[in-house]
Amino acid sequence: MSIPKIEKMEVYPVAGYDSMLLNLSGAHGPFFTRNVTIMWTDEGKMGVSEVPGGPKITKIIEESKEFIIGSSIGEFKNVLKKIREKFAGIDKGGRGNQTYDERTLVHAVTAVETCYLDLLGKHLHVPVAALLGDGQQREKVGVLGYLFYVGDSSKTDLPYITNDDNSDDWGKTRRKPHMTPESIVEEAQAAYERYGFKTFKLKGGVFDGEEEVKAIKALHEAFPDARLDLDPNGGWSLKQALHYAEEMKDDLFYIEDPCGAEDGFSGREVLAEFSRITHMPVATNMVDTDWRQMNHALQLNSISIPLADPHFWTMEGATRVAQLCNEFNLNWGVHSNNHFDISLAMVANTAAAAPGKIYDVDTHWIWQDGQYLTKNPYKIENGELTVPKTNEGLGVEVDLDAVKKANKLYIDNNCGARDDAKGMQYYIPGWKFDPKRPAMVR
Ligand SMILES: O=C([O-])C(=O)C[C@H](O)[C@@H](O)C(=O)[O-]
Numbered sequence: 001m002s003i004p005k006i007e008k009m010e011v012y013p014v015a016g017y018d019s020m021l022l023n024l025s026g027a028h029g030p031f032f033t034r035n036v037t038i039m040w041t042d043e044g045k046m047g048v049s050e051v052p053g054g055p056k057i058t059k060i061i062e063e064s065k066e067f068i069i070g071s072s073i074g075e076f077k078n079v080l081k082k083i084r085e086k087f088a089g090i091d092k093g094g095r096g097n098q099t100y101d102e103r104t105l106v107h108a109v110t111a112v113e114t115c116y117l118d119l120l121g122k123h124l125h126v127p128v129a130a131l132l133g134d135g136q137q138r139e140k141v142g143v144l145g146y147l148f149y150v151g152d153s154s155k156t157d158l159p160y161i162t163n164d165d166n167s168d169d170w171g172k173t174r175r176k177p178h179m180t181p182e183s184i185v186e187e188a189q190a191a192y193e194r195y196g197f198k199t200f201k202l203k204g205g206v207f208d209g210e211e212e213v214k215a216i217k218a219l220h221e222a223f224p225d226a227r228l229d230l231d232p233n234g235g236w237s238l239k240q241a242l243h244y245a246e247e248m249k250d251d252l253f254y255i256e257d258p259c260g261a262e263d264g265f266s267g268r269e270v271l272a273e274f275s276r277i278t279h280m281p282v283a284t285n286m287v288d289t290d291w292r293q294m295n296h297a298l299q300l301n302s303i304s305i306p307l308a309d310p311h312f313w314t315m316e317g318a319t320r321v322a323q324l325c326n327e328f329n330l331n332w333g334v335h336s337n338n339h340f341d342i343s344l345a346m347v348a349n350t351a352a353a354a355p356g357k358i359y360d361v362d363t364h365w366i367w368q369d370g371q372y373l374t375k376n377p378y379k380i381e382n383g384e385l386t387v388p389k390t391n392e393g394l395g396v397e398v399d400l401d402a403v404k405k406a407n408k409l410y411i412d413n414n415c416g417a418r419d420d421a422k423g424m425q426y427y428i429p430g431w432k433f434d435p436k437r438p439a440m441v442r
């Protein structure tokens with residue numbers, strides 16, 4: 001039997017439409033960007049991946065071609081090793097202070113790794129989940145409803161999308177402003193009706209903490225059985241975090257990055273103090289984003305729910321974090337950014353391979369649902385994604401015409417990496433990011 005070899009590879013920087021979602025980093029612009037990579041084998045099969053956008057990541061994936069073209073799908077780990085060696089040291093600044101990860105190499109390695117895994121799964125007739133860690137653990141993966149405060153895009157002259165989906169309340173409401181506790185509940189209700197979520201996460205770090213506490217209390221009243229999470233991305237001081245946590249202790253199921261580095265102490269140290277005082281389950285996608293940080297976070301007992309995004313841990317790395325969580329009595333979850341349906345398939349397969357009792361995974365998909373780059377997108381039903389054991393590879397068929405259209409949208413609008421300050425400056429002239437102040441508090 002011959003082993004397929006990679007004959008061709010293309011990286012497509014792509015853009016899709018987004019709502020004016022608010023967070024500590026500011027306001028999402030009208031377009032979100034991603035890098036879609038496609039590899040073709042000499043047997044004519046396609047392997048696909050999706051990672052965060054921006055030209056720095058595009059460039060590394062492009063410059064990795066020399067190791068990829070001509071390799072067999074069995075050689076993928078050696079290829080990844082060569083890429084890691086060639087670009088070692090380029091992410092010296094780490095993930096940065098923004099809500100999103102500003103590294104480049106981890107994302108580029110994920111882009112390449114996922115294409116090979118997709119091809120291997122197709123070649124071996126198994127889902128990617130079966131190739132990761134200890135193999136596929138489940139077919140159903142719980143997903144949370146990711147709620148955001150949404151700004152009034154009509155206050156800007158930016159080309160935000162409106163009226164793109166009038167099929168139900170969720171489609172209608174997701175492009176409208178949501179700035180009060182009542183309106184956040186309406187958002188949750190509409191999302192629940194379409195997707196059936198059992199867990200909701202509210203993105204905080206937007207208003208003064210007291211206001212966000214009100215939104216959580218309103219959500220708890222409206223959905224008394226739902227598991228709730230609030231994530232201000234480390235924007236509160238330890239003192240503030242302790243105060244708000246006390247107020248929400250009967251409402252939250254867990255809390256995410258309530259505080260972070262301050263006064264010369266690392267985020268891991270400060271979260272360790274928070275955890276010890278409150279005994280609350282604490283999730284993070286900010287302080288244990290690589291193994292060195294994870295080592296310190298574990299020694300300090302800083303957190304109990306590492307959110308291992310496969311886009312910045314790689315699919316194999318995120319599964320390894322899940323194995324560790326399972327052995328060490330931690331709970332594994334997933335972080336996300338805006339994404340298309342290829343990433344949805346990546347998250348579904350990784351979570352399907354995560355052993356033990358995992359938390360409902362994050363996804364921004366509900367804000368993009370309808371903008372498909374595949375012909376058979378995964379669906380969220382009853383708050384779950386399904387990865388059938390009969391799937392092959394990621395379980396999606398890429399729609400090349402749709403990818404090319406999304407690439408044109410990226411080029412025509414001069415898109416690049418994410419910048420949430422621009423949209424925010426329409427609300428507050430001269431607005432600048434401050435990792436310790438909610439976006440609307442200036
Ligand atoms: O859990 C998180 O921190 C995120 O999802 C980070 C994202 O950057 C979120 O803040 C967003 O999309 O604005």
Ligand SMILES: [Mg+2]
Pocket residue numbers: 231233256257284285286335
């Ligand atoms: Mg977070």
